Amino acid sequence: MKEFYSEHSRYYVSVDVIVFGFNKEGLKLLIGKRKMDPGRGQWALYGGFVRPDESVLDAAKRTLFELTGMKDVYMRQAGAYGDIDRDPGARVISVAYFALINVEDYNELEQERYELKWFPIDQLPPLFSDHWQMVDKALRMMRKRLGVEPVTINLLPPLFTLTQLQKVYEAISGKPQDKRNFRKRVQEMDFIEKTEKKDKSMSKRGAYLYKFNEKAFLLHPDFKL
Amino acid sequence: MKEFYSEHSRYYVSVDVIVFGFNKEGLKLLIGKRKMDPGRGQWALYGGFVRPDESVLDAAKRTLFELTGMKDVYMRQAGAYGDIDRDPGARVISVAYFALINVEDYNELEQERYELKWFPIDQLPPLFSDHWQMVDKALRMMRKRLGVEPVTINLLPPLFTLTQLQKVYEAISGKPQDKRNFRKRVQEMDFIEKTEKKDKSMSKRGAYLYKFNEKAFLLHPDFKL
DNA sequence: CCAAAAGTGTTTGCCTTACACCCATGC
């Protein structure tokens, strides 16, 4: 390909992935101690550089895959970050993506390999550079979408109880929900289907397990991107 | 500064500005025929490359200034675009920003200088590369924010009538509004203040002019970024 | 005096919220 624009400058472009997880203790963020200079040892999001043969989105997917071994994960862009000195090593422009995964699916080996740690979202240590801005943006995006899209689904296993679903919702929104009103709303979502199975791990009586029906969801009034 | 990361690739990074305007005919978008190869002659957003001595946001502000001569304009990021072949000339990663201006403030000279044209938002020609995606994203962002933030203000002159305000709202939301309900809602926004002045250009009777009180707005429950 | 835009309240229905008790079962 012929090279145009050659009078302009070029920059490193990286992706940073914000991995949210959920378990019974609440909403978690996966971060690690930076193993690269500069900034070595500071808590940071896991990131990587964009390669010439991949789109920025693909770079984010690849980075998530390196990190978790997962593909086809719910992922959304959380903005581009381009302050001059945001990275002390060089001019790096970064695009943030957030991903939602089920903590139980996440394999401990990867965690150790990269020395990563799940932190409760409300007890994060100071983060490298502008990483907190990225996380904050992602959290606000999730909260906004919570009303229109069942983002919560992505943080749960394929079969889940309504109590679990409510817990996730509360963890993201930060607001307690009324059990009956919550269940009433879920009933009206025809893409959340009751199964005949029960989960007995949390109570003697057992709770019905539900599943997400993606086909039914896609038919809905508002879906985007 | 010492150079780290040198084993990675570097890319051109550009900004594209999505300039929305409003006049009595409705919501408009400012675009021009691309004067650069490749893609010369295609309708496109106005853009520019990020310089080494400016942040990406500053690059967007500068680009808007070149284009309109305006500063301190309402501007928001509308995502980063990083497909490999999005620009046929070279690998260029672009960050989109949208800006809202009052069409009447916009000076015709600039318009001619760059051969730019205001298009009604629902009658756009095909755009270069992924520029339509950017515009679409910006429109959706505006619609979402419409409920929480008086984005409409930015498209109007400092003094405006309630009828104008309603027209802008309708143009962005795409939905007609009930006059009485609309005015009721505006009354409850204490950051939109009635003045004693009247605009007689639209009617014999004249309509009261209102102004936006930014200080009052900043005190409000929800403001972000 | 008439055309054209400005301005002004009330009613209705719906949707959101608040709220408390019985059920099933393992131990």
Next chain:
DNA sequence: GCATGGGTGTAAGGCAAACACTTTTGG
């Protein structure tokens, strides 16, 4: 039989939507 989480309905209040006529004044 009791402790633990699971599951269910109704009433009240607040909010959003529907709706039509009077006012002003330049021409």
